[in-house]
Amino acid sequence: MRMNRILKAAAATAIILASSLSAHAADVLESVKSSGVLKVGTETAFAPFDYIDAGEHVGLNVDLFAEIGKELGVKIEWVALPWEGVLPGLEAGKFDIVAGPATITKARTERYRFTPPIAEATVAILKKAGDDTISKPEDIAGKAIGAGKASAQLDQLKTFGDTLSKPVEIREYPGNTEAYADLAAGRIAGVANSLPNISFVAKQRPDTFAVVLPPFGVKAYFGYPGMKDADHASLMDAIDQAMLKIKADGRLAEIQKKWFGASFDTPDFVKEPAL
Numbered sequence: 001m002r003m004n005r006i007l008k009a010a011a012a013t014a015i016i017l018a019s020s021l022s023a024h025a026a027d028v029l030e031s032v033k034s035s036g037v038l039k040v041g042t043e044t045a046f047a048p049f050d051y052i053d054a055g056e057h058v059g060l061n062v063d064l065f066a067e068i069g070k071e072l073g074v075k076i077e078w079v080a081l082p083w084e085g086v087l088p089g090l091e092a093g094k095f096d097i098v099a100g101p102a103t104i105t106k107a108r109t110e111r112y113r114f115t116p117p118i119a120e121a122t123v124a125i126l127k128k129a130g131d132d133t134i135s136k137p138e139d140i141a142g143k144a145i146g147a148g149k150a151s152a153q154l155d156q157l158k159t160f161g162d163t164l165s166k167p168v169e170i171r172e173y174p175g176n177t178e179a180y181a182d183l184a185a186g187r188i189a190g191v192a193n194s195l196p197n198i199s200f201v202a203k204q205r206p207d208t209f210a211v212v213l214p215p216f217g218v219k220a221y222f223g224y225p226g227m228k229d230a231d232h233a234s235l236m237d238a239i240d241q242a243m244l245k246i247k248a249d250g251r252l253a254e255i256q257k258k259w260f261g262a263s264f265d266t267p268d269f270v271k272e273p274a275l
Contacts, residue, residue: 100223116268123220
C-alpha cells in the first residue's frame with residue numbers, strides 16, 4: 001500500500017512538472033505576443049542582409065522580418081551590435097532571435113535551432129577590380145586575405161588556405177565593411193565572404209571590386225538562429241511556419257530578387273549540414 005502511495009505521488013509530481021514545463025515552454029511566444037514586439041539581434045554591416053544606407057537600416061533581413069512580424073501580429077524591434085557579440089547576446093536573453101544571418105553548421109546546430117534557410121552561404125573571394133594576379137581562388141596563396149571575425153567564412157578560408165602551396169596571411173575584421181575598406185585601399189588582396197554578400201558589394205562598386213569565381217569550400221546555407229531550449233520552442237515553431245508560408249506564396253523569392261538580383265531554391269530545413 002505504501003509503495004502504491006509513493007508511486008502515485010511520483011506520478012503526480014511528474015504530471016505537475018510536465019505541466020509546468022509545458023506552460024513555461026509557451027512563455028516566450030506568449031511574452032512576444034503579449035508585448036507585441038519581437039526583438040531581433042543583428043549586425044548592421046552585412047550587406048545586402050543588414051546595413052545602414054543614408055542613416056536607415058535596410059536589407060533582406062529587414063524586409064523578411066517585416067513579413068514575419070505581419071504573420072505573427074507583432075512589431076520588430078532591432079538590436080544592433082558587432083557580430084562577435086550577437087550569438088552571446090542571444091544566449092544572454094537580450095533579444096528573441098538572431099537575424100544575422102548565420103551559416104548553418106554542424107557545430108551551431110548542436111547549440112542553436114535554425115529557421116528554414118534564406119539563402120546560400122558558399123564562400124567566394126572579392127578582389128580589387130583589375131587585379132590580374134587573382135583569377136581563381138587558388139591564386140590567393142601567399143597573399144593577405146580578410147574575413148569577418150568569428151564567422152563561418154573565416155573557418156572556410158583557414159581550411160582552404162591549408163590546401164595551398166603558400167600560406168595565406170589571414171586578417172580578421174570585426175565587420176566586413178572594414179575588410180572591404182582595406183581591400184579598396186590596397187592593404188589586403190581579397191576578402192572571403194559568402195557569394196551573395198560579395199556579389200552585392202561588387203554590383204554596388206564595379207569600378208572598385210570584382211568577384212573571383214568559382215566559390216570554394218563546402219556548400220552551405222544561411223538561416224536565423226534561435227535558442228534550442230523548450231522555452232523558445234513555441235516561438236521558433238511559429239517563426240518556422242511563418243517563413244514557410246512566406247516562401248510558399250512567393251514573398252521570399254520577391255525579396256531575394258530585390259536584394260540579390262535573382263531568386264534561388266533553398267531547402268525547407270537543413271537537418272544535416274555539410275559544413
